[in-house]
Amino acid sequence: MQKYILSKKNQITLISGILIVIAFIAELGFHNEVIAKWALIIASILGVAPIAIQAWGALKVKVVSIDVLVTIAVIGAFFIQNYEESAIVTFLFLFGGWLEARTLNKTRSAIKELTEMAPEVALKQMDDGAFEEVDIWDVDEGDVLLVKTGAKVPVDGTVLSGEGHINEASITGEAVPVGKSKDSEVYAGTILENGTIQIVTDRVGEDTTFGKIIELVEEAQDSKSEAERFIDRFSQWYTPAVLILAIVVWIVSRDIELAITILVLGCPGALVIGVPVSNVAGIGNGARHGVLLKGSEVIGDFSKVDSIVFDKTGTLTVGNPEVAESKVYGESDLALSYLASVEKESDHPLAKAVVSYLDDVELFAVESTDVVKGGGIVAEVDGHRVAVGNESLMKQEGIYLDEEAQRDIEAFERRGNSLVLTAVDGELKALIGVRDQVRKGIKEDLQKLKDLGVKNLIVLSGDNQGTVDLVAGELGLTEAHGNMLPEDKSAYIEKLQSEGQIVAFVGDGVNDSPSLARADIGIAMGSGTDVAIETSDIVLMNSDFSRLPHALGLAQATSRNMKQNIVIAVGVVLVLLASVFFSDWMNMSIGMLVHEASILVVILNGMRLLRFRLKGDDGSKTLVAAKGKQE
CATH class of the missing domain: 2.70.150.10 (Calcium-transporting ATPase, cytoplasmic transduction domain A)
Known part of the structure; x- marks a missing residue:
């Protein structure tokens, strides 16, 4: 019977509302107090039934819930024959519950969109x-x-x-x-x-x-932040305190209606719902914009971050070396064709970059290939001896490097290039500079992070210090440290934390796993890989760095939204309780109306996060776009 009543809660709400309307029409329109009275009595009994069942369920597990306060207040109003109050209070409470459930479902739209798109x-x-x-x-x-x-x-x-x-x-x-x-x-x-x-x-x-x-978004939306856990503990003590206050007021004043009114007005509904709705909406927004936030705890910590530490390769840079500059000496003849032909035989990343760069030159058959460890390749191509590799290979082959070539080599290295020199028949013919390219638009994204209040932007890399300094200088980073092993990066993050800083680390989720684990917030540039999803706190899908400022702005907006909801909820309760003692207009029905309105306000305030967009973001990177394509 109890399950049946709870399953029909929405229908009971509708019937109660209709009965209340009938009561007012009967009394005000036809002056028929009998019909009005019985309509309100039936509405009160119907309305209190599901609330009382929920209250009894809470009491069985030793929890004095909001339902307990409302049930006592309604029963009290009923027995003092204030049927109008009891009927209106139950209707507003049930209607508020329906409205709350309906609007909360909208905040989980990210999950719905995802599941609808599942094959x-x-x-x-x-x-x-x-x-x-x-x-x-x-x-x-x-x-x-x-x-x-x-x-x-x-x-x-x-x-x-x-x-x-x-x-x-x-x-x-x-x-x-x-x-x-x-x-x-x-x-x-x-x-x-x-x-x-x-x-x-x-x-x-x-x-x-x-x-x-x-799975991640579902778990994140169901997780609880420190603020939510505090509110849960607070409500466990607060609700019994309101009950005791009402009893004391009744003992002192002998005014049962005043005591019942205090029970209704003291319900902390908006306080209980305000923080979760902010977190759910914030996580949902992130999911729709390629940002996976692993729970509400992550949002709180990330919103207060002081320093963001970056791995270089694959994070600040693309992660795929490309030819950045080149120079040909003397008559090029077929030197570049010979170079491409030799490099096509190698799987080395620098070789792949050169082949991609020279994809339109004529290729020749390569014979007698000799791989020189740590140096490069020497081969016979089209009847010529071709040496392709670094400066040490050139010296080993006896290739003369004149002053011009030496100046070029120094300049290329100073700009962070790895060198590929090509000699044909003992004569230097070409110098190629290969380096990992900085991600497009990353400088603007880093400036957005500074605008959002991040004090320190630091790069830690295993590359040589000169290369790291070049990247840091180009991007305007606060600090740059090279020649660092994974354990060195982790130790540096620990040092920052010991200075009281809240640190986020951005890496690829594989070789940087010690740093991702050590940082207060681990952020993976993972292209959706298993390792990134499992080991980090935040995942930027498709390694899209531009999502990082959105993630930080969203975390800060969500944190502010939580605080706003707490202020609204506590403020309304204080104003209502003060009005009971210091005004003549406050009664149970008005109090319940304001109480339910405050719940709606905090829910709508939280739902604003679903539309959050960082200033300057064109909003094109959303799941909505995908859904539109699908349709």
């Missing part, structure tokens, strides 16, 4: 080679799947064949489609906008990046 079916290659549509749970690792234009990618996998552009907004928050071809990684829940691809399954179901994102 349900896949085209799986069967034993006879044909593709058949199967349920997503019938797909296993290693299965080959077909994805057509407009379809969702059903699993995390690797492209076997075909090409296309995929909208990865559900994973990265980036609405611009990404080109995919053989050996490219694809993620479940993303959408193939054009082309047709075949993929081999790497991860399925809850193990996919998309599944982990949903």
Whole structure:
């Protein structure tokens, strides 16, 4: 019976409201006090039933909840025959609960959007080679799947064949489609906008990046911050205190209506709901903008951060070396073609950068390749002896470096380049400078962090100090430290913390895991990798650095929003209680109306965070964009 009554709470609210309207029409319109009285009595009994059941459930676990206060107040008003008060109080309390649940559901829209975008079916290659549509749970690792234009990618996998552009907004928050071809990684829940691809399954179901994102956001929204835990403890003591106050007032004044009114006005509903709604809305906003915040505790700490420490490679820089500058000596002839031909034989990152840079030159067959450890490659190309490598290889080969070449080498190194020298038949022909490029727009993003109040922006790197200083100077960082091992970075972060600073560390989530664990806030530039999601406090999907200022601004806005809701909730209760003792107009119905209105105010205030956007952000990187594409 109790479950049935609670399941019909919304219908009871509606019936109570209708009965109250009938009562007022009967009394004011037709002066029929009998109908008015019985309508209010029935409304009171119906309305108090679900509230009393919830109160009894709380008392059984030794908790004096808000429902207990309202139940006592309504029963008291009923027995002193103040049926109007008892009916209105129960209706407003139930209506407030319905409104609260409805608006809270809206703050969880990020989860709803994510789950709606989760794939349900896949085209799986069967034993006879044909593709058949199967349920997503019938797909296993290693299965080959077909994805057509407009379809969702059903699993995390690797492209076997075909090409296309995929909208990865559900994973990265980036609405611009990404080109995919053989050996490219694809993620479940993303959408193939054009082309047709075949993929081999790497991860399925809850193990996919998309599944982990949903799980992470759900856990984050259900977690409790320090402020929430304090409010929970506070309400456990506050609610009984209000009950005792009401009893004392009744004993002293012998005014039962005054005591009952105090019970109603003292309900801390807005205080209990205000902080959670801010956290849920803040985390939901982050999820829609490619920022995964691992819980409300993270929001509180990150909003107060003093220093942000960065790894260099893959964080401040792209992580893929590129040719930054080059110089050719004498008649180039076919020197660059010979260089590209030799480097195409190597898997070294510098070689790949050179081949990419020289992708339009003629290539020749390479013979008699000799790899010189720590130096480079010497090979026969088109009948010529070609040496490609660093300065020590040139000396080993007896290549003469004149003053001009030596000046160029020093200048290239001073600008942070790794050098690739090319000699043909004993003569220097080309000098290539390769370096990891600074991310586009990162200087503006770092300035946004400063504008948000971050005092120190520090880079720690394993690269040589000169290269690190160049990056720091270009980006305007506070400090730069090179030649640091992972344990050195962790120790430096510990030093900052010992000075009383709240430190966030931004890294790739793999070799920087000691620093991510040591920092107050670990932020992974992880492209949605398993390691990033598991080890960090915040994940910037697709390694999108521009999401970091949004994350910090969002954390600060959420923290402010929590404080605003606490002030609103406490302020309303104090004003209501003061009005009971120092005014003649306050009564139970008005108090309950103001009380429920305050709950609505804190919920609406919290929901403002769903629309939060950092100043200057065009807002294009949202899941909404992805959903629009899907539709």
